[in-house]
Amino acid sequence: MSSDHSTYQPxxxxxxxxxxxxxxxxxxxxxxxxxxxxxxxxYAYTFGGILMVMxxxxxxxxxxxxxxxxxxxxxxxxxxxxxxxxxxxxxxLRYMHANGASFFFVAVYIHIAxxxxxxxxxxxxxxxxxxxxxxxxxxxxTAFMGYVxxxxxxxxxxxxxxxxxFTAFPGIGEPIQQLLLGGFAVDNPTLxxxxxxxxxxxxxxxxxxxxxxxxxxxxxxxxPTGVEVKSKTDTVxxxxxATVKDALALSIFLLVFAYFIFFxxxxxxHADNYIPADPLKTPAHIVPEWYFxxxxxxxxxxxxxxxxxxxxxxxxxxxxxxxxxxxVLPWLDTSKVRSAVYRPWYKLFFWLxxxxxxxxxxxxxxxxxxxxxxxxxxxxxxxxxxFLVILPVLGLIETPKRLPNSITEAVLAKKAGNGGAAxxxxxPETRG
Amino acid sequence: xxxxxxxxxxxxxxxxxxxxxxxxAGYPINKPREIDWSFAGPFGTFDKGQxxxxxxxxxxxxxxxHSMNLVAFRTLEDLGYSEDQLxxxxxxxxxxxxxxxxGEMFTRTAVLSDHFPSPFPNQEAxxxxxxxxxxxxxxxxxxxxxxxxxxPQFVFDIFTGYNESGPNYIYSLLTGYQEPPAGVEVPDxxxxxxxxxxxxxxxxxxxxxxxxxxxxxxxxxxxxxxAKDVSAFLMWAAEPHMEERKQTGFMVIIFLAIFASLLFLxxxxxxxxxxx
Numbered sequence: 001m002s003s004d005h006s007t008y009q010p011x012x013x014x015x016x017x018x019x020x021x022x023x024x025x026x027x028x029x030x031x032x033x034x035x036x037x038x039x040x041x042x043y044a045y046t047f048g049g050i051l052m053v054m055x056x057x058x059x060x061x062x063x064x065x066x067x068x069x070x071x072x073x074x075x076x077x078x079x080x081x082x083x084x085x086x087x088x089x090x091x092x093l094r095y096m097h098a099n100g101a102s103f104f105f106v107a108v109y110i111h112i113a114x115x116x117x118x119x120x121x122x123x124x125x126x127x128x129x130x131x132x133x134x135x136x137x138x139x140x141x142t143a144f145m146g147y148v149x150x151x152x153x154x155x156x157x158x159x160x161x162x163x164x165x166f167t168a169f170p171g172i173g174e175p176i177q178q179l180l181l182g183g184f185a186v187d188n189p190t191l192x193x194x195x196x197x198x199x200x201x202x203x204x205x206x207x208x209x210x211x212x213x214x215x216x217x218x219x220x221x222x223x224p225t226g227v228e229v230k231s232k233t234d235t236v237x238x239x240x241x242a243t244v245k246d247a248l249a250l251s252i253f254l255l256v257f258a259y260f261i262f263f264x265x266x267x268x269x270h271a272d273n274y275i276p277a278d279p280l281k282t283p284a285h286i287v288p289e290w291y292f293x294x295x296x297x298x299x300x301x302x303x304x305x306x307x308x309x310x311x312x313x314x315x316x317x318x319x320x321x322x323x324x325x326x327x328v329l330p331w332l333d334t335s336k337v338r339s340a341v342y343r344p345w346y347k348l349f350f351w352l353x354x355x356x357x358x359x360x361x362x363x364x365x366x367x368x369x370x371x372x373x374x375x376x377x378x379x380x381x382x383x384x385x386x387f388l389v390i391l392p393v394l395g396l397i398e399t400p401k402r403l404p405n406s407i408t409e410a411v412l413a414k415k416a417g418n419g420g421a422a423x424x425x426x427x428p429e430t431r432g
Numbered sequence: 433x434x435x436x437x438x439x440x441x442x443x444x445x446x447x448x449x450x451x452x453x454x455x456x457a458g459y460p461i462n463k464p465r466e467i468d469w470s471f472a473g474p475f476g477t478f479d480k481g482q483x484x485x486x487x488x489x490x491x492x493x494x495x496x497x498h499s500m501n502l503v504a505f506r507t508l509e510d511l512g513y514s515e516d517q518l519x520x521x522x523x524x525x526x527x528x529x530x531x532x533x534x535g536e537m538f539t540r541t542a543v544l545s546d547h548f549p550s551p552f553p554n555q556e557a558x559x560x561x562x563x564x565x566x567x568x569x570x571x572x573x574x575x576x577x578x579x580x581x582x583x584p585q586f587v588f589d590i591f592t593g594y595n596e597s598g599p600n601y602i603y604s605l606l607t608g609y610q611e612p613p614a615g616v617e618v619p620d621x622x623x624x625x626x627x628x629x630x631x632x633x634x635x636x637x638x639x640x641x642x643x644x645x646x647x648x649x650x651x652x653x654x655x656x657x658x659a660k661d662v663s664a665f666l667m668w669a670a671e672p673h674m675e676e677r678k679q680t681g682f683m684v685i686i687f688l689a690i691f692a693s694l695l696f697l698x699x700x701x702x703x704x705x706x707x708x
Contacts, residue, residue: 039708081502081571084673091673092680236706244699251692258688262681263474263593271578271598274670275568284630362583415707 036235038223046249047111061097071195076151077276095265105291119338126330128215142201145194152273168313226338234407293364300368301376334395342401461626464604480512486665499550502571506544565635574598574670599663606659609638
């Protein structure tokens with residue numbers, strides 16, 4: 001995986017010359033051509049590549065949009081509309097960028113769910129996982145600030161509500177909020193610094209993505225069996241196998257993305273953001289973008305005081321905690337078995353977790369009143385119980401199914417026709 | 433903040449005059465009626481005749497109160513008008529320009545590059561003249577109004593490609609004025625309309641009546657037809673590149689579908705010799 005296994009053979013004179021000075025072609029060859037990947041990767045493993053492409057799409061469209069955008073509260077809204085109406089293909093750039101943010105999150109949530117299902121966070125991949133959570137946090141900050149830039153009603157009021165979270169912290173809260181806003185309320189300084197940070201953070205994401213991929217190439221990928229690569233027969237070279245599979249998944253992902261860009265461009269946005277920001281008129285329902293709704297539901301679920309922590313601070317802590325808990329996930333899961341395929345109970349709780357997260361998203365879009373509040377509280381309880389109770393306890397009491405001896409064995413057993421992902425206990429060890 | 437300080441007019445909040453708070457669920461009382469628009473669906477296009485009639489309704493009935501300040505006269509070429517026709521239309525409007533060489537602002541006749549001028553000098557004047565509720569700008573209205581569809585309808589909407597919430601809402605509001613039912617109290621200066629998105633009554637009185645605008649193409653001169661035409665026109669005003677978008681999208685989808693099919697075959701042949 002590292003250069004000591006390198007199979008790169010420069011053929012041309014220039015290739016040999018550059019290889020002994022800056023072996024960049026060797027690095028690319030070793031990372032994306034000869035790099036061995038488990039032979040049994042399924043389509044859930046294609047989202048890393050998809051996310052790389054989405055990051056590039058967002059960077060390219062964003063850089064061009066920034067050439068036409070004006071970060072000034074007096075003209076920000078009109079400058080966006082100028083992009084939509086007068087800039088050549090401006091409507092396409094903006095719809096790609098706005099829907100691109102949504103599809104970035106679609107891909108990242110699937111990517112994270114895959115990591116959780118197949119236990120990708122377990123040793124020796126803890127750092128790889130933590131870097132991923134850092135990317136998620138940076139993405140959330142970037143997306144939130146990007147949503148403020150068009151300076152519509154939801155931009156303004158979303159920024160007001162979210163920066164208001166920080167006032168919940170005693171003492172330090174208000175100074176933090178004022179630092180974020182550049183004043184006492186969301187106004188021109190806020191818009192300017194959000195624009196600056198919205199341009200900066202994607203490059204920080206790119207940096208962490210490089211570390212993430214580096215860490216991945218040190219440990220190698222997991223695979224649906226969760227059994228580590230043991231021999232050469234367990235792997236295939238990245239090119240052509242993973243390349244073509246990633247490309248196929250990417251083109252299907254882009255097909256769905258294109259459907260939204262061209263035929264449903266405003267479906268994932270909020271209509272109120274086509275109304276210019278008005279500090280005197282509060283929208284009936286202030287809701288964040290869909291990809292923040294589960295966390296918004298957790299925030300609003302805490303309606304009661306816990307000792308010295310009032311409900312406002314409690315909600316903010318719960319919301320930040322719902323992300324923070326991901327950082328320690330590798331140490332919360334006590335099971336030695338990685339893949340949910342061999343963990344019947346974990347599989348059940350995992351799918352419950354996914355359903356619960358979607359349900360939280362739906363609750364986040366509902367007003368925080370009536371039946372919705374207790375439902376959000378139950379859902380929030382399950383969200384945290386999954387990490388803090390179920391994962392630690394399950395690893396101790398669950399009896400996993402028998403693991404295959406190797407990836408090759410699992411693949412050939414599946415071929416032999418027992419259909420299920422779990423191989424028969426007596427599957428013969430055969431040739432690679 | 434200037435804006436905030438200048439417009440302390442409490443009335444800015446008074447768009448909703450109805451007794452109910454905007455937070456209360458249940459508005460609009462009636463779901464918008466759904467019209468079969470020519471521009472709906474993946475291949476939908478604008479009906480130019482309808483857009484021209486809609487423009488006429490806007491100019492003659494709406495523009496006295498509602499601005500449309502993001503729409504330039506030149507863009508009305510999309511509606512099928514010639515440059516000369518548009519110059520003549522623009523010449524009906526006066527816009528402020530300047531300062532001139534002497535430092536004075538002056539008014540001049542509008543030209544093609546000008547946008548529709550606002551009927552009021554500023555938001556405050558607009559609110560003051562309209563019972564406290566400034567009439568909203570029309571440029572983006574058709575994309576700025578969305579009545580919640582609820583679960584699971586909003587999921588189905590992805591597959592049916594439902595993007596016509598805005599024009600359906602505008603049409604329903606314009607045709608929805610009626611006497612309040614017994615027991616419903618409507619405050620002074622408000623007008624009952626069960627299709628209004630944020631209350632039971634709104635500050636705007638019924639803005640258009642039968643035979644108010646003359647059509648020269650034989651279309652019925654009814655509130656119903658006026659409402660349809662102006663809603664279609666507002667959809668165009670909010671999304672002038674819609675047809676281009678759908679045409680481009682069709683080609684993109686065809687390309688990606690072929691590309692994905694070829695990749696699928698490639699993938700099959702690459703993996704044919706390898707169990708996975």
